[in-house]
Amino acid sequence: MKIEKLAGIDIGSNAIRLLVVNVITENNAPAPVFKKSAIVRVPIRLGEDAFLKGEISENNAIRMQKAMQAFSLLMDVHGVKKYKACATSAMREANNSVEIVKSVFNSTGIEIDIIDGKKEAEIIFSTDLSTIIDVKKSYLYVDVGGGSTELTVFSNGKIINSKSFKIGTVRLLNKESKQFIWKTMEKWIKENTHHLRSLSVIGSGGNINKLFKMSEKPIGKTLTLHYLEAQYEFLSSMSYEDRITVLGLNPDRADVIIPATKIYISAMKWSDSHKIHVPKIGLADGIIKNLYFNKL
CATH class of the missing domain: 3.30.420.150 (Exopolyphosphatase. Domain 2)
Incomplete structure (x- = not known):
């Protein structure tokens, strides 16, 4: 039996989520089993900034950075081997999103991909x-x-x-x-x-x-x-x-x-x-x- 820990970070308009999953594979099993290990949800409403003001406020940018720091530590504690962070509509529309992505990477090492709506739909649809x-x-x-x-x-x-x-x-x-x-x-x-x-x-x-x-x-x-x-x-x-x-x-x-x-x-x-x-x-x-x- 092999157990691999993976994590996904969803940076949405209403909240930011970290999902840690154990992927279990066995020699005789036809397919791996994906078992959720931990889910953390932080209610940072980035959309209120992006959709009304066109950019993420300094306060929410700081909160987001702190959340990413916490997620980084949690992934380390869980022994996550591979992760991916994706941001959706609020970050797509915020004028300062590139600056925030760089700041998060510099302070946490977490790379954030800002994905378009089509890519978001493809990723969601790929689930089982x-x-x-x-x-x-x-x-x-x-x-x-x-x-x-x-x-x-x-x-x-x-x-x-x-x-x-x-x-x-x-x-x-x-x-x-x-x-x-x-x-x-x-x-x-x-x-x-x-x-x-x-x-x-x-x-x-x-x-x-x-x-x-x-x-x-x-x-x-x-x-x-x-x-x-x-x-x-x-x-x-x-x-x-x-x-x-x-x-x-x-x-x-x-x-x-x-x-x-x-x-x-x-x-x-x-x-x-x-x-x-x-x-x-x-x-x-x-x-x-x-x-x-x-x-x-």
């Missing part, structure tokens, strides 16, 4: 979906982040089309997503899914994971459009404070979960889908899979 995908069916993969929503349509086990839209939870909170972008996304989904029968949605992102957990459904079951619509009304009827105290949501989750739910509902309606699979995978998972198979 075999447990829920029926190669004879069609799916719309929807990953909702703080700054963007990544969409991928696939049918018969093959990718048909993919696109990134500047519609995200932090943008919506700050009223940064324009109506024409919503219309563009609606048109794209309809054009790419109208000919596909019995299409289901696959959702990824922290908010859909939380919605699934709140449903108390067993792993592997799907959520319905009706359930998401009911949750949207329920969550919207509560104050921000009640969503924290009554529902137990983290402060940085209690606000973004409502716009996230709206995005998933919209994608399901536009693709004429009535159920959504929630496999609990994300960018960090994809980074690790790509690292293992030497694709990054």
Whole structure:
């Protein structure tokens, strides 16, 4: 048996995450087993800076650097042999992102790749979906982040089309997503899914994971459009404070979960889908899979 420790760092618009995974390989096993060892999430909302001011504030740049220093130490303690750090929409749009990347590297030795929306979607999509995908069916993969929503349509086990839209939870909170972008996304989904029968949605992102957990459904079951619509009304009827105290949501989750739910509902309606699979995978998972198979 061989155990290799890999790590993925996801620098998103709403939070920064470190995922450490044990990759276990055995001589007679058909494929390696990826077992999560540690997950650390730091709520640094870079998107509030990037989308409103066009750059990351000095305060958040310092917080991000401290988080990377902590991640570096944690990876060392865990014995991580290989890692990759990827930054998404907030860092893509910040005017001072190159400067921040250099500063983080100089203080921690961690190299950060700022990836575009298409690359982000490819990495996320590369995660293991075999447990829920029926190669004879069609799916719309929807990953909702703080700054963007990544969409991928696939049918018969093959990718048909993919696109990134500047519609995200932090943008919506700050009223940064324009109506024409919503219309563009609606048109794209309809054009790419109208000919596909019995299409289901696959959702990824922290908010859909939380919605699934709140449903108390067993792993592997799907959520319905009706359930998401009911949750949207329920969550919207509560104050921000009640969503924290009554529902137990983290402060940085209690606000973004409502716009996230709206995005998933919209994608399901536009693709004429009535159920959504929630496999609990994300960018960090994809980074690790790509690292293992030497694709990054």
